[in-house]
Amino acid sequence: MPNAFNFSASPFDCLTQEQQRLVRDHVDVAYFPKGTVILEVGAQPTHLWVVIKGQVAQHDEGEVVASYGPHDCFDGRALVAGKSSSRFVATEEVVAYELARQTVQDLIAANAHFGALLFADLGSKLSALTERQEGNELQAFNLARVDEALLRPAIVVDAETDILSVVRLFQEHKSTNVLVRDNAATPPRLGMFTATALQKAVLRGTPLDQLPVGLLANYNLVTVRASDQVGDALALMQRHNIHRVVVLEGDEVKGVLESLDVFAFLSNHSHLISMRLDNAGSLEELAAIAGQITDMIGRQFRSGTRVALIARLVQDLNARLFARAWQLIAPPELVANSCLFVMGSEGRGEQLLKTDQDNGLVLRNGFAPPAELAAICQRFSDALASFGYPPCPGGI
Secondary structure, three states: OOOOOOOOOOOHHHOOHHHHHHHHHHEEEEEEOOOOEEEOOOOOOOEEEEEEEOOEEEEEOOEEEEEEOOOOEEOHHHHHHOOOOOEEEEOOOEEEEEEEHHHHHHHHHHOHHHHHHHHHHHHHHOHHHHHOOOOOHHHHHHHOEHHHOOOEOOOEEEOOOEHHHHHHHHHHHOOOEEEEEEOOOOOOEEEEEEOOHHHHHHHOOOOHHHOEHHHOOEOOOOEEEOOOEHHHHHHHHHHHOOOEEEEEEOOEEEEEEEHHHHHHHHHOHHHHHHHHHHHOOOHHHHHHHHHHHHHHHHHHHHOOOOHHHHHHHHHHHHHHHHHHHHHHHOOHHHHHOEEEEEOHHHHOOOOOOOOOOOEEEEEOOOOOOOOOHHHHHHHHHHHHHHOOOOOOOOOO
């Protein structure tokens, strides 16, 4: 277990003693001979690397766009996005610390300043690439609105709700926070209870099913407007040393924006759209996401992304869009016993922008479909039309 890790170099110079201990407990050392491809385009990174000795070159479309030497780290962008968009090659013998992805995510979640510094360093390393790419995603980040990022649904509970019930909500909704409405206060107030505050609840010694969440909620909420810029929201989190802000539209709570989701937004817009698809609960939400896919195509093209790569991204997102729409429209039994497939140029992954869509439906042998199958299929075709796909005369 290495003990000589340099905590005076950015972004690790902002870590607390406890966070430094987390790094020491999980860091390892890796060796890469000259010429080794450390990270390939499209690969899913498992570590953040910090160079101890040697040089690493970052290649984009065959061109070297950045070089990493001692104390430099890479690739934070790919680590959060889940996929590398560049190729990293050891141009000399390289010795590097490697920090597991989960550990880095834990550090970002616990220390918003660390995440901001990590991406600030990335921005300077990519300056050469940025100068020759108009409309790149780092610039788009600075101009993007908060409601274009991933907003977590707000889970609201009464102040009298016991903390054990709140923990069950955490598990049910895969969340780490709830908003707490205290109507008994004058005037009524809104606060937040997070998984971090759960430690204080346990230490009080009161049975959790008898402890009202309102007693431990933080009522000094930091809020942003849905129309505010994402960069301003991140700066606000840093200023207040917090990891999430409540997003308002007028007086109504629209959702919760977390620092990890802001970093994901900065790293990879397609990754953000993918997360939104998984969380969509209505056809109206899917229609909005379909528009974002079209916007993403323009951003990726202006930033110099290869058309073949854009096509693969769009094919994957469209497939997930269709699958989610089918899940929302068709009864669960039909979804489980059928296969909806896409034909034509879209099915072959050759289509970027929306065209009329040829689709088919295969039913499992022996499955008796619902009597309203034709109407269900028509609702799916109507949904595609609402997403911006021109109607196909053949339907399904």
